[in-house]
Amino acid sequence: MPVLLFIVALFGCGQQTLCEDRADDADCDGVPDAADQCGATVQGPVDRLGCADNERAGCVVLAESPEDGARARDEAPARWSGTCDVYLLQVSDDPSFPPGATRTVSRTTGETATLTPGVAEERYWRVQGGVRGETASFSTPPRKIRWR
Numbered sequence: 001m002p003v004l005l006f007i008v009a010l011f012g013c014g015q016q017t018l019c020e021d022r023a024d025d026a027d028c029d030g031v032p033d034a035a036d037q038c039g040a041t042v043q044g045p046v047d048r049l050g051c052a053d054n055e056r057a058g059c060v061v062l063a064e065s066p067e068d069g070a071r072a073r074d075e076a077p078a079r080w081s082g083t084c085d086v087y088l089l090q091v092s093d094d095p096s097f098p099p100g101a102t103r104t105v106s107r108t109t110g111e112t113a114t115l116t117p118g119v120a121e122e123r124y125w126r127v128q129g130g131v132r133g134e135t136a137s138f139s140t141p142p143r144k145i146r147w148r
Contacts, residue, residue, distance in 0.1 A: 035049065036049070
């Protein structure tokens with residue numbers, strides 16, 4: 001029984017209790033309220049200003065299809081949903097989407113665009129969304145697509 005209590009204390013609510021003890025971090029994101037520009041972060045990793053990606057961008061994007069690891073022949077319709085004003089469909093041979101190795105396929109206000117095969121057999125795709133006039137963006141996690 002003592003081992004179970006230790007596990008519950010360590011993993012169950014140990015962090016929450018520590019956070020509640022910090023009066024200077026109301027949303028428990030690890031950034032003191034005085035420096036926190038997004039004081040009501042609900043979940044997710046935050047930047048040094050206490051903001052999650054969707055809070056800085058002011059919108060969110062959810063990739064719908066094709067699924068991660070999907071196979072396609074000639075073209076594949078990419079679909080997503082979101083609350084952003086503008087979306088960028090991006091492809092890369094590298095899942096980290098480094099500058100110089102990332103290509104924007106489409107810039108659109110809609111929620112669909114077409115992926116086409118590239119030189120590599122495997123490619124990765126993601127959608128970045130943003131609010132017009134802002135520089136912050138929200139990115140979906142990369143998804144792999146294999147061309148046959």
